[in-house]
Amino acid sequence: MFTKIPFSDNMVELEVLNNGGDILKKVSIIIPIYNTEEFLDECIYSIIKQKYENFELLLINDGSGLSCTNKINELEKIDARIKVFHQEERKGVGAARNIGLEKATGDYIYFMDSDDYLGESTVQLLVKNIADHKMVTGKQVRTTLSHENEETAVALDTEVDPDVYLYQQNIKKAFKNRSALHRLISRDLINERNIRFSEDVDCYADLSFILPLLVESDEVPYIKNAYYFKRKRNDPITNPAIMQLDAEKKINDFITIYNQLKDDYRDNSEAAQFLDNHMINFYRKTIVTFLKDERNIDVIYEDLVSFAAKLDQQLLSKKSIIVRRELNPLVRNDRKKYESVNRLHQRLRKVKYALSGRTKLYTHLYRSVFTKLPLKEKTVLFESFLGKNYSDNPKYIYEYMLKNHPDYNFIWIFKEPGKNIPGNPKQIKRFSLKYYYYMGTAKYWVSNSRIPKRFDKREGNVYLQTWHGTPLKKLVFDMKDIHSANPNYKRDVYIQSRRWDYLISPNQYSTEIFGSAFKYDKTMLEYGYPRNDILYTGNDESTITELKRKLNIPVDKKVVLYAPTWRDNDFFEAGKYRFTLQLDLQKMKDQLGDEYVVLLRMHYFIANQLDISEFEGFAFDLSTYDDIAELYLVSDILITDYSSVFFDYANLRRPILFYTYDLESYRDTLRGFYIDIEEDVPGPLLKTTDEVISSINNIEKLNKTYKDKYENFYNRFCAWDDGKASEKVVKDVFEVN
Template sequence: MADTPAHTGDGQTAPRPGAPVSLSVVVPVHLVQGYLRQCLDSILVPDVPNLEVVAVDDASPDHCGQILDEYAARDPRVRVRHLERNVGLGEARNIGLDMATGDYVWFVDSDDYLTPDAVPAVLERLAETRPDVLLFDHAREYWHGKVKRGTGNDLFRDPPAPEVFTCAERPSVLKMMMTAWNRAIRRQYLVDLGLRFGAGYYEDVNVTYPVLLAAERISLLDQVCYIYRQRRRGAVTRTASAKHFDVFDQYDRVFAFIDAMGADGERFRAPMFDRAMWHMQLILERGDRVHEEDAPRYFERMAQTYARYRPAGHELPDGEQAAKKYQLIEKNDYRGYQRLLARKPPSRKPAKAATSMFRKRKRAAVNVAKRTGLRQYYKAQLRMPIDENLAVFAAYWHRGYSCNPAAIYEKLRELAPDIHGVWVVKRENVKSVPKGVDYVVRGSKDFWRVMARGKYFVNNVNWVDDIVKRPGQVHVMTHHGTPLKSMGLDQMKYPASAKGMDFKLMISRADRWDFVVSSNPLSTEAWERGFPCKYEMLEVGYPRNDRLARATDAEKAELRKKLGIPEGKKAVLYTPTHREYQRSFRPTFDIRRFARELGDEYVLLMRAHYFYKPGAGQWDPERVIDVSGHRSVEELCIASDALLTDYSSIMFDYAVLPDRPIVLFVPDWETYQLTRGTNFDVTAFPPGAVAHDEEELIKTFRSGAPWQDEAVTRARAAFRARFCPWDDGHAAERAVRRIFLGEQVPNPPEAP
């Protein structure tokens, strides 16, 4: 006989404990494009049909809306609402709640994510206990990679909890973090209570406490289900602002709810009062939330709240310090409160002596200069005015004139000829600098002068640690490729990639950046996530690809002649990437055999990664031309007829050329993913044909598939549309106009 449904007090018919339940996960979204995919992927576990994601795009000005639509298009469990104006986190949650259809609702912040088994575990516990509220644990993930379980997790087990209980039976649940994301709430119960999230910084409070106070059935899940990301920057609750005064209004609403409960609410007044005072004191004492000049007024508001809501007969808390604080708040004695805090033993490590980053870097730079005999000269130059018309360029650790910095330099000479550009190169690379381009040798007296006096600094890697970034100087990071592989802080998860890396030093270097040039939405997401620093993202296309966008047949013919490519042959550019798990360059296929099997119709242009030196004389010069030392990879792209690569970022540049096939050779894709990490599965969304072993690779070319197969052509077009949307030949111009001329440019540009 089938189970008979049970009836709940709110008029709903609910299955008995153990029957399946459905879950709506509400995700408000705003300015989180670097984290949104991880959040959604963590929720959308496969084979869970009784799950829906209600995503509310809160008029996010970045690519969040497109990312949500992408997920909705491929997973019917995702529903998206795009708002025309920004309404804030609280109202976005309310909109999501109104859209939700599940038995339970879970509010998840879009820059956080769930643990791998969180959704199944939560659904199982909900089905077992059918609570009004299910509470579960969380962990904090810090920007430097440390993950720490939330404090107070002993509340889940000390003392042992029954399957279900009320707040009166276990008031310690009020001490759990007052957020919306560490609980699943029965949807109809929440709707019937009439609770709505408020505006402001503490929009959770007037919902998260009342749902516990009124619940007839509360259940616990002693498991970390939620990862709360402690972002290095951007957390509003860790920003000093008068908006923290919002906490008083939110607790007014909580106590109004208690009043509306009548006699049943009185038993909660004392524990709720203590919790409110704890929270208000925490905000004041953290030091990074209330401006110093606002602190007396904040304290006065706290004293007013104390007088208004302190229950009759309320006893002071245990502990001399805590009791004294209450007494000082009651008397509105802010000065006494300050004196008490000053006597309090520090709970954290004492702050280091205040020293500006400028002075720290100046000392480090001077020490290095001292070792080279240039200390006094460099110190003197640092005291000289910044040259407003001096721009300093470098690329690939001072290896020469190339890449995005070179493209920006050339456009700068055209649009702002009054700004003088100087390149920094190593002594052994001086000959690579084109005629007419001014340069200085790294480490020379002229080098220290331009590094001290320059206004603009453009590089595709970081400058040396020894330099000082003076106030008023502008640093531009262009990077040197679209990141298929994980970069920056994302590398911490992959030991082979992270070996020997100092991530704190990496981020301190990135703190210098004022502008980051991004080629496409994928890059923007990866740079924001991998380098969470304060800079302006310029998603304007890749300057170095302007040349590819404007390439002509005449230029191709000239470059082929220059490279010695025989007339009538198809030139295949081969560009293998660096593999962290290999110590030296080892081809993943037999290059001699490959060139021989292709026949006389082909010639292979061998371009080894700049980390390696493949050596001369390894291959038949009639079939393989070693172009590893060629100055411009853009010229190689234009001269060739097809690209053969594995995981190199050159595939994203090459796709700018609309009529050139791309073939991926991926025999170690799984190994590469595990050791380096990737931002998407390029084998599932490739730029062309994909070969997994040597036989398949040879067959791909001999069959003519790269040029003739319609599926391959469609794949290349889709890849180009996704990753080359702004490479229209004007990326360098947009960068120069924004950075050097101070103009506002479309960012990102309008789609063609």
């Protein structure tokens, strides 16, 4: 049972709580480092800024490359409490921590990972509350955010309390995560018991360190408000943490350390039971998933037999019948029986998955049935902006094919079918059973956004990713922190983009960015965007007048198009973002209404609807209008912020204004830009509605001011567009004349 003790910073209370102990004891903070230079500043400065100052910081360079090694050497110079030790070759986190233990001179030992960081009172709270205990711990907060966003990370914890509380926590619960991180431990205890980390494994080396602590202690104080920010790296592809390594490596390491420790602690029933329970849980959560592919049994079967032979049979007999049925054949080394049991288990898992919801049932049918059917060789499936409309690059590719290759079968995916589309293609509701069927059987996919991960691409399927803009904002692997609703954004995009066979690029600038941002190395179609064809073939007075009538906007008025993007950190849920209109429409109507009307076009991610009913006849919300290219054609001036629309609009050589009221926040915190927006864009950066109105009233003067910059911009970003991109793309992808 836990004891809850309120605690304050009053010095008298501190001395009572610590039984008069010396609160100035020295702490040795040990951090192994391997090629994590991008995180080191945040990690190290969070330690240097600790309220508790009596510490030494031991940085163990575990064979990092030159860049990271140089960074470590630079950090050593900033504070006399930092000590650096280099290993020329990588020996693993266990060996690095052991070096730290040998070099440490403090009264207490504290381990951190080099990509994590601390709250500024963390060490102080731990030292003040360890009292006569040999160890104390605090709260770990999982975060994908950087140290400068620490307040946001803390806010993720819904139980943050203004007071500090100390709990007496059961030792087994304290080590539930099998980690030595965020524990302040008496160095005397470590030295007396000669406790060290395993150097035989990369993953789970902590087990050999924490097991002796488990044996030596019953309870450990838990300080709720002593925060350790455990970063979940958002780039598990190019810079994975140890626990983001592949499953086979993790399995081999876990079984290796289990076997070693089971031998070492064979006579200690408490330690043995701890190991067995963790091994069985690991089997159920990690190993069983790895064995979804039956071929993986060959890879790890001998390891499975080795750990099963060490399991306590009495403990195993108390587990569920499912666990016993699977592990007993391993105990007997009966491979044939084990393969049969695993096969049945995997089938039952699939059935259970399929029966747990409609989406999972359809996904199961897609993988097990539809992708096994013959491919429809001349069937093309189109989707634009997650099925929200008939638009963009897929629209223009479709219309070219409809005119020139009508022998193909065309399918369009929509959230709400029933669109008026030329050629009368089959329209399918997104995420319906038919959708899964055609995803599984159509030879060609054409999409401008990401198709969900659950659609495994089958052999023979051809996926044309058209994308939907020239990037201004940093994308995917060029981003540092992820502020969106999906913290697994980088991993998910990587998985999804491995399926792309072709990717359309609008210019050389985009080709280079797509290569780094998506890690894309397949065929890049460098022809400009099909969606821009109309800006060359339809840029005439009769077409523009016809479009204005179609849109029910005054033919005799000039048109201002306002097309902003979304803000990553302002969301309802994944894929749905809010937007608050910052333009003062009343002021614009009063000063521009005689000559202009305003069209509002929100990004397709923006979920809230704008209420502009009081500006009827002046402002038109066309956010749901399918084709923004047609809005470009009718517009005399574009106002945007950080949306890629201005790259396309520049093809028309018409004025562009940039309403960047939150430039510093967006550029420096949320995304970052590929170009210098203050120097390179072909128009002024404006902060207020008054500046926008003034610019519109002086548009001819602005045109002259930005003439040379506009010309340079056009040559850099629009040179590939010539009105024939659709034709060139179709000929390459579909291999037709």
